[in-house]
Amino acid sequence: MPTITFSSPLHKDKTVYAVAGSHRQTILELAKEHHIPIDFGCGNGECGTCLVKVWRIDTQTPPLANPLTEREVRVLKELGKITQTEIDRMALDDIAPNEWRLACQMVIRDEDLLIEYPSR
Numbered sequence: 281m282p283t284i285t286f287s288s289p290l291h292k293d294k295t296v297y298a299v300a301g302s303h304r305q306t307i308l309e310l311a312k313e314h315h316i317p318i319d320f321g322c323g324n325g326e327c328g329t330c331l332v333k334v335w336r337i338d339t340q341t342p343p344l345a346n347p348l349t350e351r352e353v354r355v356l357k358e359l360g361k362i363t364q365t366e367i368d369r370m371a372l373d374d375i376a377p378n379e380w381r382l383a384c385q386m387v388i389r390d391e392d393l394l395i396e397y398p399s400r
């Protein structure tokens with residue numbers, strides 16, 4: 281069962297368990313379930329309010345989770361958090377190219393993660 285640690289300079293760190301193998305639950309859904317105050321707006325990958333940094337706890341590298349959705353790519357590009365080179369690389373590697381994600385779009389998989397918020 282993956283452990284997800286939410287870390288913020290504004291709140292005490294909190295570690296929770298995610299449902300193993302659900303492959304549907306987003307970071308934002310898990311945060312809401314555990315009353316972790318990640319800011320959000322649209323909940324649909326359009327506003328960028330739920331911007332977070334995500335790291336694998338064991339390797340301190342970006343997660344192996346689902347590649348960025350088209351909406352994430354558009355919003356992260358607008359926010360200057362992803363480059364065209366990284367987008368091109370993601371198309372080949374099929375994994376997220378860096379640590380920036382939208383909490384409402386990233387689906388949790390079976391890996392232990394550190395989620396940093398707010399990340400602006």
Ligand code: FES
Pocket residue numbers: 319320321322323324325326327328329330331355382383384385
């Ligand atoms: S809440 Fe709007 S992009 Fe996630």
